[in-house]
Amino acid sequence: MKLYGYWRSSASYRTRIALNLKGLGYDYEPVHLVKDGGQQKQPAYQQLNPAQLVPTLVDGDVVLNQSLAIIEYLNEEYPDPALLPTAAKDKALVRAMAYDVACELQPLTNLRVLQYLTGPLGLAEEQKIAWVKNWFATCFSGLEKRLQKHSGEYCFGDAVTLADVCLVPQMYNAERFQVDLSDYPLIATISQRLKALPAFAEAAPERQPDAQI
Template sequence: MNKPLLYSYFRSSCSYRVRVALHYKNIDFEYRPIHLVKDGGEQLKDPYLKLNPKGEVPFFIDGDVGIGQSMAILLFLEDKYPQNPLVPKDPLKKAHCLQLCELINSGIQPIQNLKVLKYLVNELGQKDEIKAKWANHWITEGFIALENFMKDLSADYCIGSELSLADCFLVPQVYNANRFKVDMDRFPHINRVNENCLKLDCFQKADPANQPDAQN
């Protein structure tokens, strides 16, 4: 049986989420780097674009399943590899967990992603400072809401004291927040959970700096 394949870019926060879950569940997988920046981006050219017409990473292949979209991949992993679960069994905790995931997955990351920032500069003629301000604004706005929810929901991790999918989304988004110089002092609950996660082996293995395609 072939190993599952993960198409990934070291700095892609959406790929980072999936890497955390793969490592947490001890799934042996092959890492296939797709360079999102070099020569306009490998994700926008064949052969990768034939595989994933959305032209994004991550993309995950496992037997007859080939899918994009980090949330879809994460929920597939949860079904196929139930060891070390990341979705709470309790219905209320599960609902809160998925809400926090989506607050980041649809509420923050898409607005600050690479192609949107490129469009601001290349099509709307905005300067690099405006691009940076844009990313900072949307992450800050989303984190204000997230911090508010986490005040009630979080303990060591996003949802109480058990690691969940919400943590797989949180840490990569904090990584992006640091890149865009978001003032993280405003977010003590986010910081606490992020620091707790970064101590775990699965987050260290999934860290952008520790990927085979990492660059400075």
């Protein structure tokens, strides 16, 4: 199996966590999102991932983009440990929390979106940061309420799920942008607890071979 990713990419980080949780070894192929104008835009990479984003997973003749699709694929092909609960209702609740992070928040803070704000739209750096913090506040407020209802040790009860796999990388982004986390005690506590687990710790950006610290 080969994972194309970038050390600081939260979507790559999610995929690394899932691979580690499943105990799956993989080759890591760094795609530098800034160098050379962004290696994700180069023709050779676009053959694999026309969306020009990381991650991409190659498993034999299967080539997949979209981290959540990749993780669900891994979860079906390699079911142990399960990253989704069994009951339909619970599964949907976990997916909804994962999507709150991966579909509503992360895309608004993605590199190319921020580059468009400060490039063609001419926003100042402080306006960009205000944009990022606004969407963190909106989305984290909602997620905190969901956690009040559904969390245990982790986001949904006491087992690690897809929601946790999405939360930790988003917290990494929150720290990068110095988001004030004081209104989100459950997000902060659960995230700290998760980060201590080996599968999460080994997936951390600073532990990757392409890390530039």
